[in-house]
Amino acid sequence: MDEQPVPIGIRIAQIKLLQGRIFEALLKEHLKRELNASQVNILFQLWEEDNISIRELSERSKLAKTTLTSMLDRLEQAGWVKRENNPTNRREVRILLSDGAFQAEKECYEAFWRMQAINFKGFQEEEKAKLNVLLERLYQNLAEYEKQELQGKTKA
Numbered sequence: 001m002d003e004q005p006v007p008i009g010i011r012i013a014q015i016k017l018l019q020g021r022i023f024e025a026l027l028k029e030h031l032k033r034e035l036n037a038s039q040v041n042i043l044f045q046l047w048e049e050d051n052i053s054i055r056e057l058s059e060r061s062k063l064a065k066t067t068l069t070s071m072l073d074r075l076e077q078a079g080w081v082k083r084e085n086n087p088t089n090r091r092e093v094r095i096l097l098s099d100g101a102f103q104a105e106k107e108c109y110e111a112f113w114r115m116q117a118i119n120f121k122g123f124q125e126e127e128k129a130k131l132n133v134l135l136e137r138l139y140q141n142l143a144e145y146e147k148q149e150l151q152g153k154t155k156a
Contacts, residue, residue, distance in 0.1 A: 022118060026111040031104055039075055040108055042068070046081065046097045047105050053092050080104075 006014075020037040027035050035043075045060045046052070054072070058065045072095065075081045080101045086092040120128050 019115070019119070023111065023115050026114050027108065030107040030111045033078075033104075035080075035104075035108075038063070039071060039080070042071060042075065043080060043097070043101055043104075043108065046095060046101070051084075051094050051096050053086070053094055057095055 023037050023040070024035075027037075027040065041061050041063070042057065045057055048060075052060075054065060054068060057063075058068050061068065063071070072081060072083070076083060079098055082096050082098055083093050084096060086094050123131070
């Protein structure tokens, strides 16, 4: 009997779990503070653009608003972020990085680059480039499906 390849979703889930555990260890080494990979995803989005709404942060991080809200609570308690009401729209809360989060950016990027080295060990430059293109295509396929199929069904 031919051995079947592992379904792509299972392999991606396994990679995510391994990546998360290794990355969290690297973060602990570089930051000397507890921070998990999902929290770094949020901080990364804010390093890209600070002072954005929860809705924008949810879209960029791909986290559901309910999940994001509880994670923001923990990040705020730990002193990484702060919430401020939008002065022009009282219903909107904006998320800003704390001074400590800006200072931690360099250490987090050091962990990112070490994780990159682990991920791409033994890869040729053209293989890295090709994998990045393919992963981006996979990501776009999934994002498009979610937007068209899943979100369309919840609005119906």
